[in-house]
Amino acid sequence: MDERMHVERVSRSRCFGGHQDVYEHDSPTLGCQMRFAVYLPSRSQREPCPVLYFLSGLTCSEQNAITKAGAQRHCEDHGIVLVCPDTSPRGPGVPDDPADDLGQGAGFYLNATQLPWSRNYRMFDYLTAELPQLVQGNFPVTEARGICGHSMGGNGALVLALSRPDLFRSVSALAPIASPMHCPWGEKAFKAYLGEDREAWRRYDACELVASHAGPAIAVLVDQGTDDGFLTKQLKPELLEAAAKGSRVSLELRRQPGYDHGYYFISTFIGDHVAHHARMLRG
Amino acid sequence: MDERMHVERVSRSRCFGGHQDVYEHDSPTLGCQMRFAVYLPSRSQREPCPVLYFLSGLTCSEQNAITKAGAQRHCEDHGIVLVCPDTSPRGPGVPDDPADDLGQGAGFYLNATQLPWSRNYRMFDYLTAELPQLVQGNFPVTEARGICGHSMGGNGALVLALSRPDLFRSVSALAPIASPMHCPWGEKAFKAYLGEDREAWRRYDACELVASHAGPAIAVLVDQGTDDGFLTKQLKPELLEAAAKGSRVSLELRRQPGYDHGYYFISTFIGDHVAHHARMLRG
Numbered sequence: 001m002d003e004r005m006h007v008e009r010v011s012r013s014r015c016f017g018g019h020q021d022v023y024e025h026d027s028p029t030l031g032c033q034m035r036f037a038v039y040l041p042s043r044s045q046r047e048p049c050p051v052l053y054f055l056s057g058l059t060c061s062e063q064n065a066i067t068k069a070g071a072q073r074h075c076e077d078h079g080i081v082l083v084c085p086d087t088s089p090r091g092p093g094v095p096d097d098p099a100d101d102l103g104q105g106a107g108f109y110l111n112a113t114q115l116p117w118s119r120n121y122r123m124f125d126y127l128t129a130e131l132p133q134l135v136q137g138n139f140p141v142t143e144a145r146g147i148c149g150h151s152m153g154g155n156g157a158l159v160l161a162l163s164r165p166d167l168f169r170s171v172s173a174l175a176p177i178a179s180p181m182h183c184p185w186g187e188k189a190f191k192a193y194l195g196e197d198r199e200a201w202r203r204y205d206a207c208e209l210v211a212s213h214a215g216p217a218i219a220v221l222v223d224q225g226t227d228d229g230f231l232t233k234q235l236k237p238e239l240l241e242a243a244a245k246g247s248r249v250s251l252e253l254r255r256q257p258g259y260d261h262g263y264y265f266i267s268t269f270i271g272d273h274v275a276h277h278a279r280m281l282r283g
Numbered sequence: 284m285d286e287r288m289h290v291e292r293v294s295r296s297r298c299f300g301g302h303q304d305v306y307e308h309d310s311p312t313l314g315c316q317m318r319f320a321v322y323l324p325s326r327s328q329r330e331p332c333p334v335l336y337f338l339s340g341l342t343c344s345e346q347n348a349i350t351k352a353g354a355q356r357h358c359e360d361h362g363i364v365l366v367c368p369d370t371s372p373r374g375p376g377v378p379d380d381p382a383d384d385l386g387q388g389a390g391f392y393l394n395a396t397q398l399p400w401s402r403n404y405r406m407f408d409y410l411t412a413e414l415p416q417l418v419q420g421n422f423p424v425t426e427a428r429g430i431c432g433h434s435m436g437g438n439g440a441l442v443l444a445l446s447r448p449d450l451f452r453s454v455s456a457l458a459p460i461a462s463p464m465h466c467p468w469g470e471k472a473f474k475a476y477l478g479e480d481r482e483a484w485r486r487y488d489a490c491e492l493v494a495s496h497a498g499p500a501i502a503v504l505v506d507q508g509t510d511d512g513f514l515t516k517q518l519k520p521e522l523l524e525a526a527a528k529g530s531r532v533s534l535e536l537r538r539q540p541g542y543d544h545g546y547y548f549i550s551t552f553i554g555d556h557v558a559h560h561a562r563m564l565r566g
Contacts, residue, residue, distance in 0.1 A: 014510070014539075015547035070353040070550065227297070256297075264298035267353065 005137045010035065016076040017042040020066055023138075029130045030089040031120045036131065037062040038139060039072045043079035050144035050281035051081045051135060052274065053127070053168075055153030055160075058185070059105045062086050065150075068263035074271045078278035081141050085131060087152070089120040101185050102192055108180065109156030110204040112193035121193060123156075124204075128164050146170035146277035150266055151235070155180055158206035158220070162249075165215045170280035172221040172273045174266050175228055178240040179207040185234050207243040210251070219250045221276045223269045225259025288420045293318065299359040300325045303349055306421075312413045313372040314403045319414065320345040321422060322355045326362035333427035333564035334364045334418060335557065336410070336451075338436030338443075341468070342388045345369050348433075351546035357557035363564065364424050368414060370435070372403040384468050385475055391463065392439030393487040395476035404476060406439075407487075411447050429453035429560035433549055434518070438463055441489035441503070445532075448498045453563035455504040455556045457549050458511055461523040462490035468517050490526040493534070502533045504559045506552045508542025 007023040014020075018041040027034045043049055052075065054065050065071065065084045075082045088094075088107030095116040097103035103117075112121035135141060147168045149157035154176020161171035180186020181201050190201045202208040210220075224237045231237075237253055244251035259265040290306040297303075301324040310317045326332055335358065337348050348354065348367045358365045371377075371390030378399040380386035386400075395404035418424060430451045432440030437459020444454035463469020464484050473484045485491040493503075507520045514520075520536055527534035542548040 013543050013545055013547040014508070014541040014551075016551050020547050067546065068350050070356070072547075073353075073550075225297070258297040260296050262296055263350065264296040264303050264355075267356075268297075268299050 005134060007134060007138050015039070016073045018044070018072065018076050020072060022062060025134065027089070027126060027130060029122050029126045032089045032091045032094050034090065034126075035062050035086055037066045037084040038135070039066070039075050039082040040139065041076045041079050041081065044081055044140045048140045048142045049079045049081045050146065050278075051083055051141045052277050052281070053145065053147040053157075054082060054084045055109060055147065055149030055156040056084065056087050057151030057153050058087070059100050060087050061105070064263070068267065069270050070267045071270045071274060074274035078274055078282070080274060080278055080281065081139060083131070083135055085127065088123065094120045102189055106152065106189060108152055108186075108189050108193065108204065109160065110193060113200065114193060114195050117193050124160070127160055128167055132167065144169055144281040146281050148172045148174070148273050148277065149176065150174045151230075151261065152177055152185070154222070155186075155206045159204050159209055161218070162206075162209040162213055162215075163203065165218070170277045171218065172276050174223050174269060174273065175225060175230075175235055175261055176206060176222060176240070177234060178236045179205055181205045181208070182239060183234045183236060207239050210240065210243040210249045211247055213248050215248070217248045217250060219280075220244075220252065221273060222251065222253045223256055223272070224253065225256050225261065225265045227258050228261040228265075230261055288417060290417060290421050298322070299356045301327070301355065301359050303355060305345060308417065310372070310409060310413060312405050312409045315372045315374045315377050317373065318345050318369055320349045320367040321418070322349070322358050322365040323422065324359045324362050324364065327364055327423045331423045331425045332362045332364045333429065333561075334366055334424045335560050335564070336428065336430040336440075337365060337367045338392060338430065338432030338439040339367065339370050340434030340436050341370070342383050343370050344388070347546070351550065352553050353550040354553045354557060357554045361557055361561035361565070363557060363561055364422060366414070366418055368410065371406065377403045385472055389435065389472060391435055391469075391472050391476065391487065392442065393476060396483065397476060397478050400476050407443070410443060411450060415450065427452055427564040429564050431455045431457070431556050431560065432459065433457045434513070434544065435460055435468070437505070438469075438489045442487050442492055444501070445489075445492040445496055445498070446486065448501070453560045454501065455559050457506050457552060457556065458508060458513075458518055458544055459489060459505060459523070460517060461519045462488055464488045464491070465522060466517045466519060490522050493523065493526040493532045494530055496531050498531070500531045500533060502563075503535065504556060505534065505536045506539055506555070507536065508539050508544065508548045510541050511544040511548075513544055
């Protein structure tokens with residue numbers, strides 16, 4: 001096997017009849033050692049299964065979703081392999097910032113063009129080339145891939161799916177940052193990673209890609225809690241609704257009364273998201 | 284209301300249609316401020332519901348079970364209020380030990396008799412008097428109570444239920460320490476909290492209480508992973524099986540192949556435990 005395809009298992013726990021694993025590998029794309037989590041449903045021991053990628057939000061590693069979201073039960077039910085990557089390159093040699101919304105834990109799933117970020121912060125390439133190849137080469141999976149994400153990872157999932165419909169067949173988001181170009185988190189990060197020219201930001205903005213989507217019609221499921229503390233200043237789901245109007249993106253945006261931004265919200269609705277992906281990936 | 288009955292809500296999140304809350308209160312029993320978590324299913328907004336207490340293992344606070352076990356979904360389905368206490372008294376004024384298996388986070392659900400522990404470490408009294416009264420006085424609950432626990436909390440649940448069948452109508456455990464008197468964790472803690480006289484240890488040992496149970500026949504559900512790293516040295520489920528033989532405790536011990544000691548194991552089987560309690564508490 002190609003040395004670049006080598007992954008090392010750092011943990012394995014049986015879970016809902018399948019296995020929750022964590023792997024480590026040297027990433028040439030990101031120039032550092034990376035971890036990702038893989039849930040293998042029991043069905044994957046008998047036949048290859050579709051893969052759902054889950055992109056987490058600010059500050060998260062590959063651990064948050066697998067310990068708190070409770071997605072494994074649903075992935076076991078539907079025979080879906082779940083891959084949870086980290087949210088940025090990591091480690092002492094990787095540029096960082098003391099703030100929670102820039103640097104390690106805040107990669108925004110893009111390819112940075114500005115120093116000091118541009119050498120390591122290439123999460124878009126990592127998630128559209130290196131990681132899918134690693135997953136394909138090491139696990140019992142089919143070519144059917146879906147992508148889902150939360151908050152920063154919600155924008156990431158929409159951007160990745162709409163940029164690469166050849167790679168991702170289904171997409172959904174939980175409390176996504178609808179338009180990083182139009183909120184403080186996104187403007188700060190995009191300026192640092194991509195520079196002052198806002199034209200260069202558009203390819204990483206979910207609303208921009210939804211509005212201009214010219215590919216095959218695609219159904220997008222989005223859940224958003226109405227008591228989410230970031231709703232009006234950072235997330236702005238109304239921008240996503242406006243962008244979807246008249247586009248080839250069929251958006252089902254569900255406003256969930258009383259829910260906040262955290263994992264209790266995610267765990268409540270993740271089952272609907274796994275089912276949405278299973279319909280598209282196994283249909 | 285009696286000042287001693289006052290609780291303050293420190294967080295609330297909507298979750299599976301109900302609410303996951305955390306409360307704080309001054310505990311006269313323990314001589315410190317304590318937190319406990321309460322999941323209120325939607326049904327509790329219409330009518331009082333039975334209560335299930337969940338006792339966590341070494342190092343845990345009230346947070347671990349509510350973020351990782353995924354029990355809320357099942358409590359919503361069955362209309363059960365879930366109360367998750369902390370595992371010991373807490374705070375700078377409370378004696379502690381640098382080890383993970385003694386002091387704060389390791390209260391073993393007993394009343395300590397030895398200095399310096401005896402002033403604060405009265406978790407048995409806290410869980411059989413103060414906390415049930417607080418819960419009864421502040422939340423929409425019936426008098427039907429069950430108790431479940433993991434590891435140290437598994438022994439705690441069995442001890443509490445068998446000592447106080449008037450208080451707890453149903454009991455179950457996940458990977459319990461079957462007999463603290465016969466394992467390193469338990470021997471170390473019991474010696475510190477209760478002194479050298481092993482006679483005084485018996486009332487806090489699940490196997491002792493199972494073997495001598497003279498009350499009404501009781502059905503106990505226990506799950507134990509076969510790949511649990513603590514199985515042979517600390518947990519010893521075979522001692523529980525031996526103690527139940529010929530006693531009025533009807534033990535269903537399920538050995539779950541390949542599962543370890545962690546929350547992936549708990550989350551896989553907690554649904555069966557909530558259902559077990561719901562049958563007894565609503566039957």
